[in-house]
Amino acid sequence: MNHVRHLALILPLALTGCGDDRGGGGGGGADAGGGGTDAGETAAMCDNASDRAALDATYPDGSGAERTIQQIARDCAFECLGEPEAEQEACANECIARESDVSAGCASCVTASVGCARDYCITDCLSDPDGMACLACRCGGNPESINCLDVFTACSGVESDDCDALGM
Numbered sequence: 001m002n003h004v005r006h007l008a009l010i011l012p013l014a015l016t017g018c019g020d021d022r023g024g025g026g027g028g029g030a031d032a033g034g035g036g037t038d039a040g041e042t043a044a045m046c047d048n049a050s051d052r053a054a055l056d057a058t059y060p061d062g063s064g065a066e067r068t069i070q071q072i073a074r075d076c077a078f079e080c081l082g083e084p085e086a087e088q089e090a091c092a093n094e095c096i097a098r099e100s101d102v103s104a105g106c107a108s109c110v111t112a113s114v115g116c117a118r119d120y121c122i123t124d125c126l127s128d129p130d131g132m133a134c135l136a137c138r139c140g141g142n143p144e145s146i147n148c149l150d151v152f153t154a155c156s157g158v159e160s161d162d163c164d165a166l167g168m
Contacts, residue, residue: 047157
């Protein structure tokens with residue numbers, strides 16, 4: 001799934017405490033996040049035909065251009081920066097669900113993956129979010145060996161093969 005690759009890096013500074021109602025946000029522990037989904041357990045929040053299609057879709061941005069789910073998540077994070085810190089995650093989840101066709105549960109997986117990249121890969125991803133150093137970090141090449149794509153998969157139930165090219 002092409003769009004899964006970039007989910008973990010689009011909001012590196014915008015959100016804080018990216019836990020979610022299924023667990024797995026950016027905080028620490030076996031699943032690099034809150035509480036709720038233990039390592040090896042899958043919540044499958046996006047593992048349905050509708051959410052899978054929505055993750056791969058593009059959406060009009062109002063100016064005639066199309067946005068991916070990653071671009072929507074980035075835009076939503078910036079939109080929510082004005083909210084109190086404790087409300088930014090919920091704001092981003094609601095915005096992602098509103099601006100795309102992903103369900104609210106699937107939107108929380110997008111937010112959790114982005115929080116993981118922010119927590120573990122900010123240095124590698126801030127200057128070049130599409131670069132190999134960022135991808136390697138998100139695939140577990142960070143001091144804590146946290147794989148942010150696994151965070152998304154654990155929440156979403158949607159597998160990514162992006163780390164395969166790195167042999168990770």
